[in-house]
Amino acid sequence: MSLHTKVIKVDKNSIHFSPEGRLTITDKVTENALKEATEIIKTPGGVVAFPTETVYGLGGSSLCTESVKAIYAAKHRPADNPLISHIASIDQLQRRLLLPGQEIPEVYKPLIDKFWPGPLTIILPIPDKSKSPISTAVTANGDTFTVRMPVHPIARALISMCDLPIAAPSANASTRPSPTRASHVYHDLKGRIPLILDGGSCDVGLESTVIDGTVDPPMLLRPGGVSVEQIRAAGGPFWKKIVIARRLSTGKNEPVKTPGMKYRHYSPTAEVVLFIGCGDGVSSVRKYVKDKGLEGKKIALLRSKEFAEAKEMGIEIERDLGRDGLEIQRNVFSELREVDEMGVDYIFVEGVGEDHEGLAIMNRLNKAASVVVREQAS
Numbered sequence: 001m002s003l004h005t006k007v008i009k010v011d012k013n014s015i016h017f018s019p020e021g022r023l024t025i026t027d028k029v030t031e032n033a034l035k036e037a038t039e040i041i042k043t044p045g046g047v048v049a050f051p052t053e054t055v056y057g058l059g060g061s062s063l064c065t066e067s068v069k070a071i072y073a074a075k076h077r078p079a080d081n082p083l084i085s086h087i088a089s090i091d092q093l094q095r096r097l098l099l100p101g102q103e104i105p106e107v108y109k110p111l112i113d114k115f116w117p118g119p120l121t122i123i124l125p126i127p128d129k130s131k132s133p134i135s136t137a138v139t140a141n142g143d144t145f146t147v148r149m150p151v152h153p154i155a156r157a158l159i160s161m162c163d164l165p166i167a168a169p170s171a172n173a174s175t176r177p178s179p180t181r182a183s184h185v186y187h188d189l190k191g192r193i194p195l196i197l198d199g200g201s202c203d204v205g206l207e208s209t210v211i212d213g214t215v216d217p218p219m220l221l222r223p224g225g226v227s228v229e230q231i232r233a234a235g236g237p238f239w240k241k242i243v244i245a246r247r248l249s250t251g252k253n254e255p256v257k258t259p260g261m262k263y264r265h266y267s268p269t270a271e272v273v274l275f276i277g278c279g280d281g282v283s284s285v286r287k288y289v290k291d292k293g294l295e296g297k298k299i300a301l302l303r304s305k306e307f308a309e310a311k312e313m314g315i316e317i318e319r320d321l322g323r324d325g326l327e328i329q330r331n332v333f334s335e336l337r338e339v340d341e342m343g344v345d346y347i348f349v350e351g352v353g354e355d356h357e358g359l360a361i362m363n364r365l366n367k368a369a370s371v372v373v374r375e376q377a378s
Contacts, residue, residue, distance in 0.1 A: 002191040007182055008033040009198045012051075015153035021089055023160050034154075037195055038161045045070045049171040049185045051199035052086075053152040054119045054207050054225050055178040055333065056185050057168030058193065059086070063096070068137035068167055074192040077174040082140040083167040084121050084208070085147045088160035093147060096165050098124075099131055107213040107238050114234040117151035119208040119225025138167045148208050154199045170207060171196075177266050177333045177340075177368065180205050184337055205330035206360050217241040223360035225329075244359070266333070266368040268340035268347060270300075274369035276351035281307040284375045285348060286314065299346045300339035304328050307350040317344060325357025332361060336368065 014027035025031040040046035041059065044066040049058050058074060060067030062085040072079050087093045090112075093104070104112070108122050123144050126132045132145075139145050147165070150156060159166050170178040173188040182198035189196075209224035211231065220228050220242055232240050278284035281303070289295060300317040301310040305328075310318035319335040321328045339347055349365055352358045366372065 003194050005186065005190045005193055005196065007186060007196045007198050008036075010034070010154055012153045012199050015157045017153075017156065017160075021091075021160075023157055025157065030154075033197060034157055034161055037158055037197055040195060041067075041158070041162045041164060041166065047071055047074060047193055048158070049182075049189065049193055049196040050154055050158055050168075051152055051182070051197065051202055052150045052155045052168075053202060054150075054204045055180055055202055056171040056182065056196075057086070057155070057166075058171035058185075058189070059158070059166040059168035061162070062138050062165040062167040063133050063135060065135040065137045068135050071167065071169065072137070074189055075169065075172070075174045077169065079137065080140045081169075082142060082146065083138045083169050084210075085134070085138060085145060085165040085167050086155065086159055087147060087149050087165050088156050089149070090116075092159070092163065092165065093149075096163075097134060097145070097147065099127055102127060105213055107218070107235075111211070111231065111235050111239070115226050115230075117149040117156065119148070119151075119204050121146050121148040121208045121210040121222075121224075123210070123212040123214055123221070125214055134165075135167075144212075144214065146210060152199070152202075154197055158197070175267050177268060177336045178207060179337075180330075180334045184334075187337075187341075201334075203330065205333060206364060209360070211242070213238070217243050220244045223363050225360070227356045228359060229356055266336070266364050267370075268336050268368070270340050270344045270347045271371070272336070272347045272349060272365075272369045273371045273373060274349050274351055274365050275307075275373045275375075278350075278373065278375050279306060280312075281350060282312050284373060287375075288348075288373055289314065294346065297345040298343065299348060300342065300344045302332070302335055302339070302347060302349045304350050304352060315348070317342065321350075325352070325361065328352060329357045329361055332364065 010030040010033050011027045014030050016024045037048045047060040047070045171185045172179045179185045180202040204225040207224050209226040210222040212219040299315050301315045304321040321331045
């Protein structure tokens with residue numbers, strides 16, 4: 001059954017939280033849209049797309065299995081791929097997700113103080129699954145759950161008004177590039193969800209960082225909006241020994257703790273070719289086109305720090321991702337989608353160094369790419 005998908009523009013600048021967490025909204029359209037979204041979220045099976053600082057999320061109550069199943073169905077997402085729960089406050093985390101007497105592990109405190117609200121997701125244990133309020137559909141029946149507090153005013157306001165933790169993966173069709181604009185959500189999920197809150201473009205452009213402090217040494221499970229360098233600097237001695245998880249889970253029945261560890265992600269329809277260590281790219285790209293017989297194919301180039309202009313490689317379509325990590329991070333998903341919607345056959349992308357924001361950027365590009373070319377320019 002196809003739904004009518006409504007898109008409502010909302011003004012994030014009209015939303016304000018006091019230091020005590022009291023919410024005020026000065027724009028009536030925004031307030032009414034959030035009230036409508038709240039009623040949907042509170043209804044079993046209800047889901048809404050909304051902006052966060054990272055990407056747009058498709059949210060439903062973390063406490064309602066019917067709602068979580070509706071998220072999976074709308075996205076065509078595998079049910080063994082767990083979801084992140086989003087909260088508006090520490091108080092809400094304690095009241096709604098933790099068991100009586102359960103505390104947030106001390107190792108997370110310095111990072112929560114520094115990066116919440118913000119694009120950092122932490123893993124917490126579930127001491128007794130039989131008593132946990134979290135739907136097992138959120139955790140893929142695991143014994144941990146993931147949670148973060150978004151900084152985006154629209155996301156925080158929605159979660160606060162619902163007073164429910166909201167399970168929310170990216171609001172795209174599963175395996176597609178993550179959406180950083182409401183138009184991306186509409187393209188993928190039109191007719192599958194009732195409401196999209198349009199809050200403009202997302203600031204970060206990539207999903208949150210996911211860390212696991214329940215193990216020693218701690219693990220970086222997914223790089224994202226907070227870099228590993230920032231975690232080491234802010235987290236104290238325990239986090240200085242953080243280990244980066246490089247391997248995806250490959251076993252069909254192997255459980256995972258967080259999204260992005262088991263399935264291919266972020267893939268446009270066009271074939272993505274990622275070029276790493278190729279200097280200005282001219283010889284490497286021309287050689288690849290010749291060797292693969294791609295003359296006459298419609299190719300787009302996404303360049304950033306070192307690549308020459310596309311015309312020097314015989315390519316007509318070019319997008320500049322930017323020169324610094326934050327800019328490239330903000331643009332990569334959006335530009336992948338834009339050139340893909342132009343009907344190109346191939347998307348050639350310049351890789352970047354895997355430090356600071358580059359670790360998250362390359363994590364996404366390696367998953368999107370069908371082919372990786374590693375070649376030093378002569």
